[in-house]
Amino acid sequence: MSVSIDWAALGVVFLVSFAAGVGLIVLFSLGVNALATTTTEPPASPTHTHQKPAPRLTSIPPIAALCFLACALIVAYGLYLIIIK
């Protein structure tokens, strides 16, 4: 019984999965981080307690938008792989 394990293919699976998976998680985390920064940045006025409903759409910082856009592109590529391939 000869068992051949394709270590090269396995290495490729690991490296590509690692790059795609960790890359996507990091991008999304950076986006969430940038998004959360906008509400924590101005703590100068603690008197306004009812300031919670922050104006969402207008306050998305460019970095967050960029990160989420990149995430969306990666997800779209994933969908392409699922559907087309």
Add this chain to the structure above:
Amino acid sequence: MREGPGVDVIVLAVIITALVFDFTNGFHDTANAMATSIASGALRPKVAVAISGVLNFIGAFLSVAVAKTISSGLVDDTKITPTVIFGGLIGAIVWNLATWFLGLPSSSSHALFGGLIGATWVAAGADAVHFATVVSKVLVPAVLSPIVAGVVAMVGTYLAYRITARRKDHGRVVRGFQSGQVVSASMVSLAHGTNDGQKTMGIISLTLVTAGMLPSGSAPPFWVILIAGTAIALGTYLGGWRIIRTLGKRVTEIEAPQGLAAETSSTAVILVSSQLGFPLSTTQVCTGAIFGAGAGRRLASVRWGMAGQMAIAWLLTLPSAAIVGAVAGRVAETGTAGTVVVALAGVAFGAGIYALSRRQPITARNVNDLPAGPQPAAAPA
């Protein structure tokens, strides 16, 4: 082979058991995509299983790839008869029900392969089983794929917490990750639907081909896609709450960033390896990713004892299903009466497991409540 009426009964039996298997495959694997989303509060339990069910249904229609062989080369496909497939399916269903009752995530594909191997072995001898292929396509991926997914999820989780550690607005961070989880969990569900739905369709189509009811090499007819997609979607919607609780609550306390990391890693590993033709089990990948996500967060306690239990279940999956499949195939081989006996025994086993499960039912309502029962490792809150 057998004369007219006998063949018809066995073909009908195969189609029905294939759909039952697809159904068990559905509720056995809901946890893969949705356990971490339910545990982290990203999705309400009922909403989660509904999304997963719909995406599994859609997934059945999406894929253009057709399963060309029943066993993926694990056994000599020319030796496979409808009776062998029937026995194999019974073995797979029995193992799926038993592990579901115990709340253990195990691979539905491995159960199916095991059942087919056992049934082929008794029908055509050990020579018809390709053991080298079993090692390279089943055993090696079973060991390596959870580790790969686990490492990706662990590093991803660590970085996700590292990046967002300074944010004081914790609620907004959590909500951000929860929103992301809806997408990542959906991707796992969709990938699952396209993969596992194909298996049952392939089995039914190839059975129709061997029975001469479908020309060789033809794609699954629309009605086959429809009923197979419906079976897996209904099974998914049913929930399999026992396994969801295991993966969502009993491995580690899952938070939203961990859930996102686990689901994203699972999707990445599944998609990359299916592109490169590397066979693996969705269940094992997702389980590995959840352990990795637990290990990647500081202060999180991972119950590694669960990993031992699951490893044993994975190790037993193929041989156990093989034994049941062998017995079922052997009895069904004796003719229509034998087939009926096996079918009735299968129904009785299913009813028994269901009755047992009603003693301590786990449902959408209590899936996230963990009774402080016989939990070996004390979990610091």
